[in-house]
Amino acid sequence: MELAPDAPETDHCGACRACLDICPTKAFPAPYQLDARRCISYLTIEHAGPVPLEFRAAIGNRIYGCDDCLAVCPWNKFAQTAREGAFHAREVLRSPALADLASLDDAAFRALFAKSPVKRIGRDRFVRNVLYAVGNSGDAALAEVARARLDDASDGVRDAAAWALERLGGRVG
Numbered sequence: 110m111e112l113a114p115d116a117p118e119t120d121h122c123g124a125c126r127a128c129l130d131i132c133p134t135k136a137f138p139a140p141y142q143l144d145a146r147r148c149i150s151y152l153t154i155e156h157a158g159p160v161p162l163e164f165r166a167a168i169g170n171r172i173y174g175c176d177d178c179l180a181v182c183p184w185n186k187f188a189q190t191a192r193e194g195a196f197h198a199r200e201v202l203r204s205p206a207l208a209d210l211a212s213l214d215d216a217a218f219r220a221l222f223a224k225s226p227v228k229r230i231g232r233d234r235f236v237r238n239v240l241y242a243v244g245n246s247g248d249a250a251l252a253e254v255a256r257a258r259l260d261d262a263s264d265g266v267r268d269a270a271a272w273a274l275e276r277l278g279g280r281v282g
Contacts, residue, residue, distance in 0.1 A: 121184055128178035133167040137178070149175035153238045154230055159268045160241065166276075169245050172210070172238045173227050199225075207246065208254045210239040233263035240266065244273030252279035 122140065129137040136147035145151040149171055152160045160168065179185055191197065201221070213221065218232035227235065240258060243251045256279060258270035271281045 125183065127181040127183065131177045131181045133169065133175075133177065134164050149177075157234065157265075159237070159265055162272075165241050165272060166245060168238075168241045170242045172235070172242055173230070207239055207243050207251060211236055211243060211254045211258060233266055236261070236263070237265045237269040240269035240273045244269075244276035246277075249277050249279075252277040255279065 126140070129140065132148075134147040134149060134152075136144050136149075138144055145155075147164065149164070149168055152164060153168065153171060153173055153175070202225075213232060213236060215232045218235060219228060222228040222235075236258065240255060243255050252274055255270045255273035255277065258266050259274070259281065261267050261270065274281055
């Protein structure tokens with residue numbers, strides 16, 4: 110079907126650099142440019158392999174996406190909370206414990222994230238991300254959570270567990 114192109118949007122950014130400056134991985138090399146290979150949303154949702162070492166600490170406690178750039182954008186002050194309940198977080202997912210999330214097997218992951226976009230990334234990628242958050246937590250009590258995943262069937266989960274354990278001062282071997 111032929112569609113008429115929309116008119117170009119007016120540039121509202123001006124000299125604002127808020128999104129560029131807030132990005133923990135410096136994924137914006139210049140205004141209006143995004144290097145997805147550095148973007149936490151890309152790395153935690155789309156990237157299938159281990160996250161490059163240089164970005165793991167910057168991920169912080171983000172398990173699925175980031176959106177710091179959207180949160181700091183002055184134009185997003187006009188955004189409204191969705192009225193559709195399906196877009197709201199379920200209560201069980203508001204502040205889940207990292208230890209609980211790291212221990213999910215495939216069946217528990219699928220049950221917890223049924224009818225959620227998180228389910229699309231799969232249990233292994235999700236637990237990988239949780240283990241990066243564990244490693245970034247600074248909570249030595251979570252070292253055993255990481256140690257428990259060292260024998261996981263997934264290479265990516267094992268790699269993230271070893272990284273987390275090392276960050277928390279634990280010994281891998």
